[in-house]
Amino acid sequence: MNLSYWEIKNWFSNVDFTIVGSGIVGLHCALNLRERFPNSKILILEKGILPQGASTKNAGFTCFGSLSEIIDDLKTHSEEEVLNLIQKRWNGLQLLRKRLGDSVIDFKPYGGYELFLKEDESTYNECLQKLPFINDILKPFFKTDVFAKEVDRFAFENIKEYSIFNQFEGQIDTGNMMQALMKEAISEDILILNQAEVSTYSDKNNSVEVVVNEYSFETKKLLFATNGFASQITNNAVKPARAQVLITEPIPNLDIKGTFHLDKGYYYFRNFEDRILLGGGRNLDFEGETTTSLSQTDLIQNRLEDLLKNVILPNQDFKIAHRWSGIMGMGNSKNPIVSQLSENVYCGVRLGGMGVAIGSLIGQELAELL
Template structure:
């Protein structure tokens, strides 16, 4: 350590709560901690220059769940569990909207549409047959029917000529949302230190000794909110899942508007500033994409490129401007892990690719555990 007295005294002494991770969960946790414990000294440690993981690298979907995802979830979860999953997503988005305001994250409710490939008409038929029952199941959340059939108005190619759509799905600007959250949390008196990686901790002495790549210090409570990187610090049932994303350069007269899913949610795209943002393809190679390393693979990028040419923009010239990846946290169930692990250790991880939808609620629930 090479900390001055001033550095240690100002930033690293008498810490009441330390949060690992400045993503949507960590920031919301800090915000609600500051409201619940207004005199507490709260510190966030972030290993990246900007928030890592998925919070600043996602596609910007509200993400309540496409129809085929709901159908798939009902095969592995009870109806009550699926209802609660969707309810938590809906309530999480409303909480985020209340906390920030729609303008601070450019919230736009253009609706969502699921596309079905021509070679997968069975999935379309299965989802169509399930429409009535799923609308009935989810009516307590939305208050009205969530899903309906919709003709192919955007003229996508090589798909069944109907979508299954939802009026409730929405999109946000991930960058402005996170920047607004960072500003809100800092204004609440929370310190955020970037480029600080927590390597280990010891909570056996009544407080928690935290070891980082730069220094050591003690905190009364430690809260782990690192989602896809959780298994680097915790022994919990969560594993990383990489999501690869690309965005085109601006396209003249682009008419596509809304959020779109394909193939049980494994592919997703949307409009943003006359561009198409497209991501997914993890199902092409689950094993390789079970990683906490950022990067792209030729297999998935080629598939994303071909989907743009053959399905989304079949008669339109386009160029790719940028490619990136994010790291999600997933497990055998879609229910997030939010629990107290010891007197001084709490975690909120495994958001299952639904971080925008449930991150605010998970963060608030973490604060409620203190």
């Protein structure tokens, strides 16, 4: 970068905190640091025009795990770990709502439904069998039953008779949420630089040297909030996981209300402005979807369209308006990584596909490491 004296003076000199990543975690981290250190200089570096991962690309679900996801998590995590994760996700959602306000993010507490395809006999039976147990272990936190068995009332096809309803699930407008967070950060004198990619850094004990777009500057503390792009700084404890999404043109009289999960959460859809927003399918090609490429594949897009035709919108005409992808951060554990990497370098990553829910809390925890 060929920088002027003014650019160096105002943006790259006397930097107290540099945050890499301007998504939900990075912005919440910056806002928490501003509250704790009101006179500090805070700089956010973002390699994309907009947040590059999933913060502006998700489906806008305020969820903390469908019944089948929770049952699956209990097979690989302790009960204590799973309950702690659910509490973190729930608390993160409350932080997000409190900071921005429900009207700003268009929060709608319509509830969520888990549907089961007709051929998915084993998962269906397991969920019905374990529903009382899951409600029992969640009751101390939610004070009432979270999940309930309901007969499908939305005229979906090729699904089991019963769905599982979660009264605590809701939905937001992802674009409104991120725009509001960015506005708040700017109003708090937090500097955000886009298309600024960090290539290397070096902790020098008293400060960190950061190389961004071939320019080197020093910051007192460096914090990574890069989630799906964090494999190098976490020794591959975080793997990228691409989520492909599509949205239809408006559909007249679309009588679908709530958020919906299919196939252990690998598919999800909702009605947004009389359009069906549908995403998922990485379980069709786990290896291929472990990528940071924001493209789409015929394999997954064709499956999404098949679900639209045969399950969600049977006997209805629809047109696809737009397709996109986002990058999540996954790993062998669902537990987020919030840790100190060296004397002056920290990270808050691996959100497990629950960034809307847990991102606010991880941003706060990352700031509290200092």
